[in-house]
Amino acid sequence: MPRVVPDQRSKFENEEFFRRLSRECEIRYTGFRDRPHEERQARFQHACRDGRSEIAFVATGTNLSLQLFPANVHGDQRQAPTREYVDFDRETGKVYLKAPMILNGVCVIWRGWIDLQRLDGMGCLEYDDEKAQRQQDSSPGSTMGNSDDRKIR
DSSP: OOSSOTTHHHHHHHOHHHHHHTSOEEEEEOTTTTSOHHHHHHHHHHHHHHTEEEEEETTTOOEEEEEOSOOOTTOSOOOOOOTTTEESSSSTTEEEEEEEEEETTEEEEEEEEEETTTOEEEEEEEEOHHHHHHHHHSOTTOOOOOTTEEOOO
16 A cells, blocks of 8 residues: 555645645644643653644644654664754744655645743644655555654544
Protein backbone atom coordinates (compact mmCIF):
# COMPACT_ATOMS: atom_id res chain seq x y z
CA MET A 1 0.00 0.00 0.00
CA PRO A 2 1.53 3.35 -1.01
CA ARG A 3 2.09 5.98 1.67
CA VAL A 4 0.58 8.78 -0.43
CA VAL A 5 -2.34 9.01 -2.82
CA PRO A 6 -1.60 9.64 -6.53
CA ASP A 7 -3.06 13.18 -6.73
CA GLN A 8 -2.36 14.64 -3.31
CA ARG A 9 -3.04 18.28 -4.22
CA SER A 10 -6.47 17.44 -5.62
CA LYS A 11 -7.40 15.46 -2.50
CA PHE A 12 -6.19 18.30 -0.25
CA GLU A 13 -8.12 20.96 -2.17
CA ASN A 14 -11.34 19.00 -2.74
CA GLU A 15 -11.91 16.76 0.27
CA GLU A 16 -14.08 18.37 2.96
CA PHE A 17 -11.85 17.05 5.78
CA PHE A 18 -8.83 18.94 4.42
CA ARG A 19 -10.81 22.04 3.39
CA ARG A 20 -12.07 22.46 6.96
CA LEU A 21 -8.66 22.00 8.57
CA SER A 22 -6.86 24.21 6.05
CA ARG A 23 -8.71 27.26 7.39
CA GLU A 24 -7.14 28.74 10.49
CA CYS A 25 -9.29 27.73 13.44
CA GLU A 26 -9.20 27.35 17.21
CA ILE A 27 -7.03 24.60 18.63
CA ARG A 28 -6.34 23.32 22.15
CA TYR A 29 -3.62 21.36 23.87
CA THR A 30 -5.19 18.04 24.89
CA GLY A 31 -2.51 16.41 27.01
CA PHE A 32 -2.92 15.57 30.71
CA ARG A 33 -6.51 16.81 31.03
CA ASP A 34 -6.81 15.17 34.44
CA ARG A 35 -3.96 17.24 35.92
CA PRO A 36 -4.09 20.76 37.43
CA HIS A 37 -3.79 23.61 34.92
CA GLU A 38 -0.34 24.72 36.17
CA GLU A 39 1.02 21.19 35.74
CA ARG A 40 -0.49 20.99 32.24
CA GLN A 41 1.25 24.27 31.33
CA ALA A 42 4.62 22.90 32.46
CA ARG A 43 4.11 19.55 30.74
CA PHE A 44 3.06 21.26 27.50
CA GLN A 45 6.22 23.40 27.40
CA HIS A 46 8.40 20.39 28.22
CA ALA A 47 6.74 18.31 25.48
CA CYS A 48 7.25 21.11 22.93
CA ARG A 49 10.94 21.35 23.81
CA ASP A 50 11.09 17.57 23.39
CA GLY A 51 9.53 17.87 19.92
CA ARG A 52 5.98 16.64 20.47
CA SER A 53 2.50 17.81 21.43
CA GLU A 54 -1.12 16.70 21.33
CA ILE A 55 -3.66 19.16 19.95
CA ALA A 56 -7.30 19.16 18.87
CA PHE A 57 -9.15 21.29 16.35
CA VAL A 58 -12.02 22.55 18.52
CA ALA A 59 -14.63 22.90 15.76
CA THR A 60 -14.19 19.41 14.33
CA GLY A 61 -12.88 17.47 17.31
CA THR A 62 -9.97 16.24 15.20
CA ASN A 63 -7.05 15.23 17.43
CA LEU A 64 -3.44 15.11 16.25
CA SER A 65 -0.28 13.93 17.93
CA LEU A 66 2.34 16.27 16.51
CA GLN A 67 6.02 15.53 15.91
CA LEU A 68 7.65 18.96 15.82
CA PHE A 69 10.57 18.24 13.48
CA PRO A 70 11.04 16.69 10.04
CA ALA A 71 11.02 12.93 9.68
CA ASN A 72 14.48 11.53 10.31
CA VAL A 73 15.49 9.41 7.35
CA HIS A 74 18.43 7.93 9.28
CA GLY A 75 16.44 6.05 11.92
CA ASP A 76 14.69 6.96 15.12
CA GLN A 77 17.36 9.11 16.76
CA ARG A 78 15.58 11.70 18.90
CA GLN A 79 16.56 15.27 18.27
CA ALA A 80 15.68 18.60 19.80
CA PRO A 81 13.46 20.62 17.47
CA THR A 82 14.90 23.76 15.89
CA ARG A 83 13.31 27.21 16.14
CA GLU A 84 11.75 26.59 12.72
CA TYR A 85 9.52 23.95 14.36
CA VAL A 86 9.19 25.23 17.95
CA ASP A 87 9.56 28.98 18.49
CA PHE A 88 9.07 30.35 22.01
CA ASP A 89 10.74 33.67 21.10
CA ARG A 90 8.57 35.01 18.25
CA GLU A 91 5.88 36.44 20.53
CA THR A 92 5.81 36.69 24.33
CA GLY A 93 3.37 34.29 25.96
CA LYS A 94 2.96 32.08 22.88
CA VAL A 95 4.76 29.22 21.20
CA TYR A 96 4.66 28.83 17.41
CA LEU A 97 4.71 25.24 16.17
CA LYS A 98 5.24 23.46 12.85
CA ALA A 99 4.72 19.74 12.26
CA PRO A 100 5.12 18.05 8.86
CA MET A 101 3.28 14.76 8.33
CA ILE A 102 1.47 12.52 5.91
CA LEU A 103 -2.22 12.66 6.80
CA ASN A 104 -4.70 10.39 5.00
CA GLY A 105 -2.21 9.94 2.16
CA VAL A 106 -1.47 13.66 1.70
CA CYS A 107 1.74 15.49 2.64
CA VAL A 108 0.80 18.41 4.89
CA ILE A 109 2.29 20.78 7.44
CA TRP A 110 0.38 21.66 10.58
CA ARG A 111 1.18 25.26 11.62
CA GLY A 112 -0.13 27.19 14.57
CA TRP A 113 0.45 28.87 17.87
CA ILE A 114 -0.64 28.14 21.42
CA ASP A 115 -0.99 30.59 24.30
CA LEU A 116 1.26 29.36 27.11
CA GLN A 117 -1.20 30.38 29.84
CA ARG A 118 -4.55 29.31 28.36
CA LEU A 119 -3.19 26.34 26.34
CA ASP A 120 -5.30 27.25 23.33
CA GLY A 121 -4.59 29.07 20.09
CA MET A 122 -5.02 28.94 16.33
CA GLY A 123 -3.77 26.47 13.76
CA CYS A 124 -4.34 24.95 10.33
CA LEU A 125 -3.05 22.45 7.80
CA GLU A 126 -1.13 23.50 4.70
CA TYR A 127 -0.34 21.39 1.66
CA ASP A 128 3.37 20.45 1.63
CA ASP A 129 4.20 20.64 -2.07
CA GLU A 130 7.93 19.98 -1.59
CA LYS A 131 7.44 16.79 0.44
CA ALA A 132 4.59 15.67 -1.83
CA GLN A 133 6.93 15.88 -4.81
CA ARG A 134 9.65 13.93 -2.98
CA GLN A 135 7.14 11.24 -2.00
CA GLN A 136 5.83 10.94 -5.56
CA ASP A 137 9.39 10.66 -6.88
CA SER A 138 10.42 8.00 -4.34
CA SER A 139 9.93 4.31 -4.96
CA PRO A 140 6.22 3.61 -5.52
CA GLY A 141 4.46 0.95 -3.48
CA SER A 142 6.67 1.28 -0.42
CA THR A 143 4.91 -0.02 2.68
CA MET A 144 7.47 1.17 5.16
CA GLY A 145 5.67 3.29 7.73
CA ASN A 146 7.21 6.33 9.32
CA SER A 147 6.43 8.36 12.42
CA ASP A 148 4.93 11.10 10.27
CA ASP A 149 2.20 8.90 8.74
CA ARG A 150 -1.31 9.60 10.05
CA LYS A 151 -4.69 8.12 9.07
CA ILE A 152 -7.82 9.87 10.31
CA ARG A 153 -11.38 9.22 9.21
